[in-house]
Amino acid sequence: MQLNSRLAKAVRFALATGAASAALSSPVVLAADEENVERIQVTGSRIQRSDMETATPVTVLSADEMAKQGFTNVQDALESLTSTTGAMTTQSVHGFTPAASSISLRGAGANRTLTLINGKRLNQYPKPAGGTDNFVDTANLPMEAVQRIEILQSGGSAIYGADAVGGVINIILKKDFEGVAIKYRHGDTTNGGGANDRVALSLGASSDRGNVSTFIEFQDTESLKATDRENFGLHTDNVPHSDFSGYSSYGARIAGVAVDGVTPTGQRVLTTEECEAGGFLWTGSTCGFDRSAWRDLQPKSSRFISSTNFNYELNDDTSFVGRLDYSEAKSVTNIEPSAFDDYDISVDGDQLTVSYGQEGADNYMSKVFADKSTALNGDFANAEDGSYYYARRLHELGNRTTETKTRNYFFTAGLEGLIADEYNWDASVNYGRTSVDVFGGGNATVGGMFDYITAGANGNSLLENISAEDAEKTAYSSFERAQSTQKNVQANITGSLFEMDAGDAMFAFGGEYTIQSYETDSDSESKNGNILGKGGSSGAGERKNWATYAELSIPVLDELTIDAALRYDHYDNFGGNLSPQIAVEYRPMRELLVRGSWSSVFRAPDMHRVYGDPTNGFNTVIDFKQCQAMGGTPGTKYPDNKTLDEICNELHIDTTTGSNKELEAETGYTANLGAVWGGDAFDASFDLWEWKLDDMVSDISAQQAARDYELYEDMITRDENGTITHINAVAQNLAYQEVRGLDLTAGYTWDLNSFGELKLNFSGTYILNSEYQLTETDPVEDDIENGGLPQYRANLILGYFIEDFEATLGAYHTARMHGIQYKSFKEAAIEAGEEFIEEDHEVASQTKWNLTAGYTISDAVKVKVGVINLFDAGPNFDPTATSWPHYPRSIYNARGREWFVEGEVKF
Secondary structure, eight states: OHHHHHHHHHHHHHHHTTOOOOOOOOOOOSOOOOTTOOOEEOTTOSSEESOSSOSSOEEEEEHHHHHHTTOOSHHHHHHTOTTEEEEEOTTOTTSSOTTOOEEEETTSOGGGEEEEETTEEOOOOSSOBTTTBOOOOOTTSOSTTEEEEEEEOSOOHHHHOTTOSSEEEEEEEOOSOOEEEEEEEEEEETTSSOOEEEEEEEEEEEOSSEEEEEEEEEEEEOOEEGGGGGGGTOSSSOOTTOTTOOOBSOSEEEEEOOBTTBOOOOOOOOOHHHHHHTTOEEOSSSEEBOSGGGOEEEOEEEEEEEEEEEEEEEETTEEEEEEEEEEEEEEEEEEOOOEEOOOEEEEETTEEEEEESOTTSTTOEEEEESOTTTGGGGTTTTOOSEEEEEEEEOGGGOOEEEEEEEEEEEEEEEEEEEETTTEEEEEEEEEEEEEEEEEEEEEEBHHHHHHHHTOTTTOOOTTSOOOHHHHHHHEEEEEEEEEEEEEEEEEEEEEEEEEETTEEEEEEEEEEEEEEEEEEEEOHHHHTTOBTTOOBOOEEEEEEEEEEEEEEEEESSSSEEEEEEEEEEEETTTEEEEEEEEEEEEEEETTEEEEEEEEEEEEOOOHHHHHBOOEEEEEEEOOHHHHHHTTOOTTOOOTTOHHHHHHTTOEEEEEEEEOOTTOOOEEEEEEEEEEEEEOSSEEEEEEEEEEEEESOEEOOOHHHHHHTHHHHGGGEEEOTTSOEEEEEEEOEEOSEEEEEEEEEEEEEEEEOGGGOEEEEEEEEEEEEEEEEESSTTSOOEEHHHHSSOOSEEEEEEEEEEETTEEEEEEEEEEOOEEOTTHHHHHHHHHHHTOOOOGGGGEEOOEEEEEEEEEEEOSSSEEEEEEEESTTOOOOOOOTTOOSTTOSOTTTOOOOOOEEEEEEEEEO
16 A cells, blocks of 8 residues: 555556646536445546536436437437537448548538547548538447447537537447347338348357457448438429429430520430430420439438457456457439530531530540431431530430448457556557548549440431440449558546535546548549549548647536646647646535636548549539529529520530648637536536637639629639539638527436336437628628528437337427528528518428337346337428429438337346
8 A cells, every 4th residue: 555655646646747737527416425426437527437427418328218219320410419510421322431420510511520439539431421521420430339429519629529529429339248149120111112121240259368259240221212202202303392493304315505696406305205215204395314214212222230359367457458340331322313414516507516615725635527318317407507405314324323332440459457556557559540441323424425425437326226236345343442540559547636615626638649641542433534424532631649648637626626638639730739627516505517618629620621632523503693694593493495494494414523631720618607416316418619710721612603603703703604614623722600599408307206217308409509700891681581401309218118018209390590591591582682481491390209128038038129200290391492302411311210120048
C-alpha cells in the first residue's frame, strides 16, 4: 500500500503539469451513494466516472429496446432518433453510393456525424456521397453484437477531434458473452417486395482469466421494385399526385435545335403504332418511356457480418484486449435503361453529318453522308436545313445495373490496466480497411454508339429497334475499385488527480496518431467520360494527423462539478487546431441535474474534396433564366411546347464537382443548456442546444446555381440558344451555418402489481432555427422556410410487461414541412404576379406505428412477432419535387407495412 501511495502521488504530480481540461459526458441522473461503485467510461468523455447522466446529453438505445421496437439493423434504429434530420439510405438508387447508409444528427450532415465502435473511430466509406462527402457506412455494422448505442447529441471535438459536429454515435458491443445462441428472423411486406431473412449465431467461452466472444450474422434482402408500390403511386412516371410527373420524352424521337426561336422541321416522326411496336410508350404527343417500371426502390442485398472480441488478464492489473471485425456485402441495383441525346445531326442541302463533341477536341467524332434521303434509313429525307438530335432510350441493352461488393476489415489490439489501484490506462493499435468493387452493366460507350449510328454506307436509324447482336456489340460493362484505410495508435490514462473536500478531481490525458488514405480507380472508358449517361468519381490521397488531449473534472462543491477539456489536432495538409470545452453540472437535489456546456468544434475537409479528381454526374434542374426569357413561368407545365415544358420543369444536364486543395478547416462551437430529473417512476430531460460552423466546406448545388443564376453564372455553360447544358461546381469554404433547437424526453412507469408493468417514454426534437450564408455578401438563408427540413420530430413508446410476456407500441411522428423547392416556387409566383398558396407547396406530416410482442418460453427459448408501419403509411409526396419519386428519400421510405417473426434459442 505504501508503494502504491507513493506511485499514486508521483503519477498525480506528473499529470498535473500536463492535464488542463475536461469534459463532455453522459448517461442516469441519480448520483451514486455508495463509495465503492464501479466507474465506467461513457460517450463524450475519456474520464471514468460513476454518474451516467452528466453535463452533455447522451441518448442510450439498448439492444433490448431496439429489439422491442422491431428494428432489423443499426441503421433503422438510428433513423428513428428524433435528432436525426436526414438519412442516406439504399433508396438512393441513382447515386454514387446505392449500397451504403448513413445519418445526419442535428442537421450537420453525415460527414459531420462521428461514428465509433467501443470509442474507436471507424474507417470511412471509400466512395463519397454525392461524389464529394466522406462518411461512415452504417449498413454493415453488427446488430447482434450490440449491447447498446450511445448518441452524444452535442459536438465532441475537444474529446474526439474532427467530425464530431452534429454529434457522436458510439456503438458499445457485448462483452464476456458465454454459451451459444441462435436467432432467426423472417420479415416481409404486405404489398410485396423487400422480404428479408436474418440468421445470427453468438458464441462465447470464458476462463478464469479471459473471454472470447464471436457474433456472426447473415442477412438477405429481396429487392423492392417501384412496380411493387402501386398503392403508393410509385409504379409509374405519370402519377396524379404530382403536377410534375410525366413519362420520359426519351423514348424514341428526333428533336430539332431552335435557332432564333425557329425550329427546323421535316424529320421523321414515329406513329403511335410504330412507337409501341418498338417497345416504347405513346404519351399522346410523343414517343416516350415509363422509367419507374424499370426501377428499384431498394436494391437486392446480402450481408455477412462477424465480430470477435477477446480479453485476457495477463496479471491482476493488466489485460490484453482486442477485436476483429469482418463484413462482406453485395448489393444489386437496377434502374431504367440508359438515355442519350449526345449526337448532333446536321442537315445542309443533301448532305447529312453525324458528330459528337466539339470540333478540335480529343473526343471529337464525325462522319458525313452525301445523301440525306438514304442516310440513317431516311429519317431526314425531308428535313429542312438545321441541327437535330436523336433522343433515345436504349431499352435493348436492358436495365442499367450496379453490383456493389463491399469488404470491411477492422482490427484493434491493446493493453489496459490499473496503476496504483486508481489509475486506469489503455493503449491500442487500430487498423481499418474498406474495399468496394462496383460492376456496372447495361451501359454503352460514346464510341460504340457512334459506330452503330454511322455503320456502313448509310448508317442506322435510332427510331428502329437495335438488334440483339448490335446491342451486344455496343454494350459495355464498367468497373470501379475504391479503397480506404485508417491506421491509428492511441493511449489514455484516467483517474484521481488530487483530493478536494467535495471529492476527488478526476482527469484524463492521452494522445493518438492517425494515417488515413483512400484511392479510387475505374476502367479507362469511365475515366475518360466515355460512358453514355454515367458519371463517376476518382482520386487518391493520404492524410496524417496527431492529437493530444486532457480533461479535468473538479467537484467544486458537493452539488457543483466543473469539467474542462482541451485537445490539439495537427494535420499535415492544413495545420493545427485547438479545441477547448467547458461544462457545468449542478445537482441541487438528488433527483435533479442542471447542466450546461460550451465546446469548440472543428472539422477537417473531406479527403475527396481535397484530393479527388473532378466528379462527373447528371442532374435535373429548372432553367429559371431561359424559362423566363422564353415567356414561361418556372414550375408551370407546357404540354403544347416540349422545349418550354422541359426547361421550366425537368432539364437534364451534365454536372462536374471539383476538388480544392486550398480548403481550410471548418471551425465553430456547440452549446447546450438543460436539466434532467430522475425519480423512482418519472424521469424527464430538457435541453436547449445550438451549433455553428464558420468556413463550411460545400459546393453550390446544380439546382441552386440554376435558380440563382445571377450569382453563379460563371459556373454555368449554356448552348447557343441560352439553355443550360453544364454546371461546374468547385468545393469552397462558404460563410457559415447555424442550427438551434430543443430536445425533450419524458418517461413514466406504472407498477400494476399482479397485472404487470407499464412504461411510457416520449422524445422530441424541435428545430428553432436553421440558417446559412454562402458568402458574406449573400443574404442569410432559412432552411425551414426554404424547404426540405421538418421542424420537429417526436416519438412515443408504450411498453407493457407481465411475467414472460412483453408488448411494445411505438409512434414515430415527422412534422409537416415546406417542399424541397418551396423557395423557388414562391419567388417565381411573386415575380409572375401570381397568387402563392403555402399549403399547396408543403409535404404533409406523417405518423408511423410499430407493434411488437415477445414471449419467453423458457430460459433458453424466446419468440417475437411484430408489424412495422402498422397502418401502411406511405411516403408523403412533395408537390414541389420535379423528379421521381416525388418525395424526400432522406426522410421517408416506401417499404410500407412489414411483418416479422423471430425465434431465439440459447444453449
